[in-house]
Amino acid sequence: MLKNIIESYVQKTKNPNFKFDDNISSSVLFSFTRDKIFALIRGFRFFDTKHFKKKIFLGKSVKIFNKKNISLGNNVNIGDYVKLYALGKGNLTLKNNVTIGSFSQIMISMSLDNIGSHITIGNNVGIGEFSHIGGAGGVTIGDDVIVGQYLSLHPENHNYKDPDILIREQGVSRKGINIGQNCWIGSKVTILDGVTIGSGCVIAAGSVVTKSFPNNVIIGGVPAKVIKDRC
Numbered sequence: 001m002l003k004n005i006i007e008s009y010v011q012k013t014k015n016p017n018f019k020f021d022d023n024i025s026s027s028v029l030f031s032f033t034r035d036k037i038f039a040l041i042r043g044f045r046f047f048d049t050k051h052f053k054k055k056i057f058l059g060k061s062v063k064i065f066n067k068k069n070i071s072l073g074n075n076v077n078i079g080d081y082v083k084l085y086a087l088g089k090g091n092l093t094l095k096n097n098v099t100i101g102s103f104s105q106i107m108i109s110m111s112l113d114n115i116g117s118h119i120t121i122g123n124n125v126g127i128g129e130f131s132h133i134g135g136a137g138g139v140t141i142g143d144d145v146i147v148g149q150y151l152s153l154h155p156e157n158h159n160y161k162d163p164d165i166l167i168r169e170q171g172v173s174r175k176g177i178n179i180g181q182n183c184w185i186g187s188k189v190t191i192l193d194g195v196t197i198g199s200g201c202v203i204a205a206g207s208v209v210t211k212s213f214p215n216n217v218i219i220g221g222v223p224a225k226v227i228k229d230r231c
Contacts, residue, residue, distance in 0.1 A: 003029055013075050014097045014124060039077075047072065059102060069108075073098065079129065085110065088135055090118030098122075101129035101149065108135035117155075117176065127151060128187065137174030137193055145179060148187030148205060153177050155193045180215065200230060 003020055006029070010018040020029075036057060043056030046064070056072055059080035064070065069086035073095040078084070079102030086092035088108030098121050100106060109116030117138035121127070125141055128149035133139055137155035155177045159170035177191055180199030187205045191197070196212040197219075203209065204220030204227070213219055216230040 002033065006033070043078075070094075073123065079104065083107065087112075088116045088118055090138070091120075092118070092135070093120045095121065095123045095125075095143075097124045099126045101127055101131060103129050104131040104133075106131075106133045106135075111136075114172070117174070122181070136172070138176035139179075140177075141179045142181035142183070142199060144182045145185065146183075147185045148189070150188040151185060152188075152190040154190070157193050202230065 003024070007018060007020060039057035039059060040055060042058040046058055047056055047067070054072060054074040054076070057077045059078055059082060061081050062078055063083045064086075065084070066086040069088060069091050070084060071091045071093040075097045076094050077099040079100055081103045082100050083105040084092060085107035087110070092106065092108055094100070104127060106119060108119055116134070116136035119133060119135035120140045122141055122143035122145065124143055125145045125147070127147045128151065130149050131147065131151040133151070133153045134155060139153055139155055155174060157173050158167055159173060160167045162170060173193070175194035177193065178196045180197055180201065182199055183197060183201045183203070185203045186207070189203050189205065189207050189209065191209040195209050197203070197209070198213055198215035198217070200216040201213060202218045203224065204218070206222070207220050207224040208222045209219065209224045211223070213226065218227045218230060219225070220227050
């Protein structure tokens with residue numbers, strides 16, 4: 001009975017093709033359900049009234065700064081020990097059915113003298129554990145993007161051209177990072193400032209992306225380049 005209820009919920013909210021593996025035991029299902037209930041209670045206790053009609057699953061020891069700048073959709077899952085820092089000119093937005101893996105850091109800005117822009121993560125996006133997303137120059141991730149562990153997004157560069165001035169005193173440049181819809185980003189991918197990734201792209205694990213790419217290409221390497229078209 002419990003298995004059918006959970007299957008139906010996931011099929012309606014996130015994945016219409018979801019079915020439990022036949023090897024999932026009743027004890028495993030009970031433990032999973034118990035943990036989700038506790039996460040849901042933490043979400044209700046922490047977020048304000050505008051989120052009460054939404055299901056927000058909050059992991060253990062999550063740290064949140066500038067909560068008023070956070071906008072959450074429905075069925076958002078935030079893993080254990082995640083940091084959400086919403087100090088920015090715009091919001092930190094997680095839309096419907098977003099999952100943030102444990103130990104990740106989603107931070108618009110840590111600087112009080114030059115705060116960052118925004119972070120927007122679209123519907124049905126799953127981000128793996130230990131990821132770091134900075135929002136200084138702005139980050140937008142489209143719907144239905146799946147991401148492995150240790151993603152690293154850096155929408156900011158340090159200026160360094162004057163050898164007579166300390167690099168840390170030369171300021172920064174910011175262009176932003178934009179990732180299209182329906183992309184698959186492998187583990188340990190790094191994407192640098194000014195990059196736009198087209199929709200439908202696949203980025204191989206371990207790639208360092210320093211330039212923009214069109215729709216529907218497979219990207220890989222250091223620095224990353226087009227390996228082949230998907231079509």
